[in-house]
Amino acid sequence: MACKLHNNMVMGDGLEIPAIGLGTGSMREENELATTLNNALEIGYRHIDTAFAYKNEAFIGRVLKKWFSSGKLKREDVFITTKLPVPGVHQSRVEMFMKKSLENLQLEYVDLYLIHFPIGTKYFGDESEDNLKEVDDFDHIEIWKKMEEQVDAGRTKAIGLSNFNQRQIEKIMKSARIKPTCLQIEIHVDFQQRDLINFCHKNGIVVVAYSPLGAPGRNLQNRKMAPVINSEKIGKLAKKYNKTPGQIMLRYLLQNNIVAVPKSSRLERLKENIDVFHFEISENDMKSLNELEGGKDARLSFRGLIPGIEKHPEYPFED
Template sequence: MAAEKVPNIPLPGTRGYPKIGLGTFTIFEKTGSNDEVKAAVRYAIDCGYRSIDCAFAYQNETSVGQAVNEKINEGVVKREDLFITTKLWDTHHNPANIRENFLKSLRSLNCGYVDLYLIHWPFGFEDGDVCFPRGDDGKVKFSDHDYMDVWKGMEKLVDEGLVKSIGLSNFNKSQIERVLQNCRIKPGNLQIEVHPYMSNKKLIDFCSANGISVTAYAPLGNPNRTWAGDTDPIVFEEPLLKTIAEKKNKTVAQVCLRFLLQRNIIVIPKSVTPHRIKENFDILDFKLTDDEMKSIWSMDKGKRFYAEDIAKDHKYYPFHDEY
């Protein structure tokens, strides 16, 4: 499938945000090695992916950057063909150090600029490069930095041309509203958990009404996450999805991704397995009917797999609100 066939969603300052991208979360965590990250990114670009999503906290920006530069040097792509997203981590919220902390990511990626830079979470942890700084009681140590001050630092990165567009991740409606009411540059994108068990419809509708695109992380529910519970539902075991997949001559993963695509949501499925990377990309040659869409909608349980409970006592924890 040619990369140019992947539709883009308009995003200020960019050539458009491809609706299908490669996610890289938990790859290093599960394997203890970034070799798989690098191989996955290389293969994904060969398959036609032009959007790669990573983050400082994923500990894989260097490997993503190496893979990207290898493919550029091989003549497979040019830098301007690619859309690279990374994120400002919770320990980097000190407004005085936003630029310095961004540059750590940019040096690791070695890609000249970042297409989309997100505030990973609205809350902050104690300043530093240790992603989860803990006190003697074992609890993560918080910082008190206001995400509105963080946003102002992000805006300066756009002014400098270091970042093409900026956005948010894991923010709730009231937090997004506060940013909208006080920003100079409007958030272009919100990245949140969305899958058949977690429709996030109200928040997505709010974003749509305010011209903010939405990216779905964990679009398949990430059943291989290291903290999965024994009783957690798994999309690949759902009879409904199996029936639709068989009817379409597609896989359950492809059906889930197509469901989100037809909701005008950007998807960034994560995989290191070549045939699955290709499979996750090949979702443009079929459509779900209205009845099939409705049946998948009925699976919504409001089931959040990424609750980030370690921060639930922070004043900016986003998930106490309904959405």
């Protein structure tokens, strides 16, 4: 896997994924998302991260349709990831949700389809408020077979996982006909997930960092530590390299061979976040950034997603 000074990383099966993508997770308003996505595509983003759960696939689909039908971009120019939602994490619902995402996005295929989270809940229809309340019986091996069928059917080029731990990934890999090509997990400089990343890299699994800037603007109930982007160390390095704190954080990930999907709806930041390919953080400064590791307290995501979920045997984060 090479990424140092260019914008593409090679995935395990030879597919290429641009090393910086646009995160769209908290963009639920169509005008904001359309403006952001148009700006992002205009300035060179070619990787979009969405999910059925973000409820914005249809907005993205409408923007993409204009770009493709005007001939400004071809479908194969853009790498699009979407995710099987938690109520879809059941062997009987993978194909249905895959098709819903493709319909929303107005696409014949996505580049990468991820299982969003290792625990599935009962599904009562898309609009139901009960969808995230009750854990269902699910079987990762059977679900993975259904994911493989989506590749066979040409609905996705590659399949992968999000928020799975090493034990869960190993179990899937043992019986997989098509190995997971990607793991998307929370990573920021104070939450480094080194063991899991090393495991993935050894097994040819590309790692994508979500919340790569530590989600500084998001009002997260789970936040136990101050956003690391405001730390003195990051600030000093930003000055030293004549870059912004965000660029230091993203460059740190790239130099660790990690793809990142930062979210911003501001044009200046969109430009900043993708302009990280033409400088290099020195080995010593990389080591000093490693020291920012904050352990479990730095994790931001998924506590309390489903009532009682932390006690479920497949809860991924306490292994």
